[in-house]
Amino acid sequence: MTAYLIKSVSVVGAAPTDLLIRDGVVAETGAGLTAPDATVIDGTGLVALPGLVDLHTHLREPGREDAETVESGSRAAALGGYTAVCAMANTSPVADTAGVVEQVWRLGREAGLVDVQPIGAVTVGLAGGQLAELGAMADSAARVRIFSDDGHCVADPKLMRRALEYVKAFDGVIAQHAEEPRLTEGAQMHEGEVSTRLGLTGWPAVAEEAIIARDVLLAEHVGSRLHICHVSTAGSVEVLRHAKTRGVKVTAEVTPHHLLLTDSKAETYDPVYKVNPPLRTATDVAALRAALAEGVIDIVATDHAPHAVEDKECEWAYARPGMLGLETALSIALDVLGPQWDLIAERMSRAPARIAGLDGHGLDPAPGVPANLTLVDPATRRTIEPAELASRSRNTPYARMTLPGRIVATFLRGEPTVLDGKAVR
Ligand SMILES: NC(=O)N[C@@H](CC(=O)O)C(=O)O
Numbered sequence: 553m554t555a556y557l558i559k560s561v562s563v564v565g566a567a568p569t570d571l572l573i574r575d576g577v578v579a580e581t582g583a584g585l586t587a588p589d590a591t592v593i594d595g596t597g598l599v600a601l602p603g604l605v606d607l608h609t610h611l612r613e614p615g616r617e618d619a620e621t622v623e624s625g626s627r628a629a630a631l632g633g634y635t636a637v638c639a640m641a642n643t644s645p646v647a648d649t650a651g652v653v654e655q656v657w658r659l660g661r662e663a664g665l666v667d668v669q670p671i672g673a674v675t676v677g678l679a680g681g682q683l684a685e686l687g688a689m690a691d692s693a694a695r696v697r698i699f700s701d702d703g704h705c706v707a708d709p710k711l712m713r714r715a716l717e718y719v720k721a722f723d724g725v726i727a728q729h730a731e732e733p734r735l736t737e738g739a740q741m742h743e744g745e746v747s748t749r750l751g752l753t754g755w756p757a758v759a760e761e762a763i764i765a766r767d768v769l770l771a772e773h774v775g776s777r778l779h780i781c782h783v784s785t786a787g788s789v790e791v792l793r794h795a796k797t798r799g800v801k802v803t804a805e806v807t808p809h810h811l812l813l814t815d816s817k818a819e820t821y822d823p824v825y826k827v828n829p830p831l832r833t834a835t836d837v838a839a840l841r842a843a844l845a846e847g848v849i850d851i852v853a854t855d856h857a858p859h860a861v862e863d864k865e866c867e868w869a870y871a872r873p874g875m876l877g878l879e880t881a882l883s884i885a886l887d888v889l890g891p892q893w894d895l896i897a898e899r900m901s902r903a904p905a906r907i908a909g910l911d912g913h914g915l916d917p918a919p920g921v922p923a924n925l926t927l928v929d930p931a932t933r934r935t936i937e938p939a940e941l942a943s944r945s946r947n948t949p950y951a952r953m954t955l956p957g958r959i960v961a962t963f964l965r966g967e968p969t970v971l972d973g974k975a976v977r
């Protein structure tokens with residue numbers, strides 16, 4: 553196993569130091585390190601972060617390997633600075649059995665580019681009718697701890713309660729896609745001024761907020777852990793703030809796109825901007841940014857949602873919702889938060905690793921720690937070219953935008969997955 557000596561790198565924004573990576577761990581840190589057998593990387597101007605952890609990734613395998621595979625999504629993740637991703641359950645077949653989660657877990661191991669942690673479905677077939685075999689998925693080789701029907705809301709309050717109660721036994725968490733389905737029938741975009749002008753059916757903020765309010769009360773009642781996927785409205789932030797003040801065990805994520813883009817993008821009628829929950833208003837964006845800085849929102853999660861060309865390059869109403877995210881998330885975070893490295897490390901690595909219970913991830917580079925880390929060049933700006941992305945899909949909303957920051961290298965347990973900004977395999 554090759555050793556790597558990274559010279560003069562800033563660890564999470566601190567004064568430059570050297571990092572020696574050997575045998576899968578950070579062996580030593582300090583100024584003036586030497587290691588004759590090591591490959592030297594010049595870290596001048598670079599920032600070392602704990603490898604990013606994505607709590608919300610769609611890898612599309614099994615079932616839609618034309619849009620993404622575990623391997624292509626893992627490569628996109630590594631290039632984005634990630635060392636672990638949690639793979640959503642809305643595959644085909646659905647990841648609602650021990651067999652399917654073990655298959656995804658095994659494919660992740662074989663690709664070997666990031667740790668792929670499968671998320672299990674809450675209900676059989678994501679149909680919302682009966683609980684899936686949560687215990688069997690938890691006990692499987694994939695050791696599932698996060699369960700979600702993402703793409704669909706667990707709308708039945710009794711089923712949601714039972715799921716919350718069930719996962720307590722193994723310190724699991726239910727990740728809710730908060731969308732009251734009766735309030736979003738036929739919805740195409742955020743319900744507001746722009747939807748009225750364009751004549752598109754609206755997805756009202758209250759459809760999200762009502763479910764979050766219900767579920768934080770349920771989580772409080774049964775004393776379970778709840779996670780809220782892709783929070784998108786100012787009102788949701790207020791509900792979460794209230795719940796956290798009461799000590800409810802709730803965590804929440806925001807996506808890069810909800811931190812940057814607004815519903816005015818729908819005026820282009822370009823379905824690349826169609827996403828669930830929809831892009832909201834500038835007021836919502838400001839509230840989400842403030843909540844992320846404050847900690848009312850715990851993490852940034854990509855909701856990387858690859859879609860094949862035929863599902864995206866069509867009329868708005870027929871297009872599938874969802875956007876790519878893994879290869880651009882750090883750049884968006886840097887753009888939105890500025891070089892607040894400790895905050896970025898917390899929201900994109902440490903906190904998601906804690907929520908997912910991923911040992912060995914989310915730890916700042918220090919002696920003895922598994923070498924899961926990424927090197928960022930904050931000074932370089934790059935223009936996003938969809939054709940250059942490692943994802944099998946092309947549905948990035950940032951095409952031809954120039955964004956700050958470039959991932960120079962990523963290490964998974966001491967092995968580089970990315971070097972010189974390029975995937976190693
Ligand atoms: N976000 C999306 O618009 N789409 C996701 C599902 C989801 O996250 O709800 C997908 O699977 O494509």
Ligand SMILES: [Zn+2]
Binds near residue numbers: 702828829
């Ligand atoms: Zn969702």
Ligand SMILES: [Zn+2]
Binds near residue numbers: 640
């Ligand atoms: Zn999703």
